[in-house]
Amino acid sequence: MKTLLNLIWLLFGGLWLALGYFVAGIICCLLVVTIPWGLASFRIASYALWPFGRTVVDRPGGTGVFTLLGNVIWLLVAGIWIAIGHVVTAFAMAVTIVGIPLAIANLKLIPVSLMPLGKQIIPSNSPFVTAYRAS
Numbered sequence: 687m688k689t690l691l692n693l694i695w696l697l698f699g700g701l702w703l704a705l706g707y708f709v710a711g712i713i714c715c716l717l718v719v720t721i722p723w724g725l726a727s728f729r730i731a732s733y734a735l736w737p738f739g740r741t742v743v744d745r746p747g748g749t750g751v752f753t754l755l756g757n758v759i760w761l762l763v764a765g766i767w768i769a770i771g772h773v774v775t776a777f778a779m780a781v782t783i784v785g786i787p788l789a790i791a792n793l794k795l796i797p798v799s800l801m802p803l804g805k806q807i808i809p810s811n812s813p814f815v816t817a818y819r820a821s
Contacts (some may be wrong), residue, residue, distance in 0.1 A: 692739070695736075709729050710727045714817045726803055729805070740809055741807070742806070744806070760800075
């Protein structure tokens with residue numbers, strides 16, 4: 687079922703979302719100072735390409751002053767606009783019954799698009815999912 691949902695997601699927006707995050711990652715990596723945001727953008731791009739069956743968790747040891755500062759800068763510069771885009775497209779996808787799981791997946795992308803630093807994407811059937819969420 688995850689594969690079918692991922693294929694539908696890929697056709698109806700996932701490819702374009704991932705491409706947008708990938709281009710943003712390239713731009714951020716070209717500007718040397720913004721390489722951490724570029725790497726985070728690549729991480730989100732892979733998640734936006736194939737979201738079903740994976741989940742976002744806090745990276746162990748990924749919470750610190752620099753992570754918080756970087757996330758605040760990201761939130762002010764790009765995160766809020768990306769989150770608004772996800773809400774609008776989730777609403778458009780939720781209009782149809784088939785699109786409801788896609789809308790939910792789109793809403794799952796909002797937290798990581800708002801605060802991408804200090805996050806890790808792992809398979810949702812991983813035995814470490816509960817261990818990561820506990821911290």
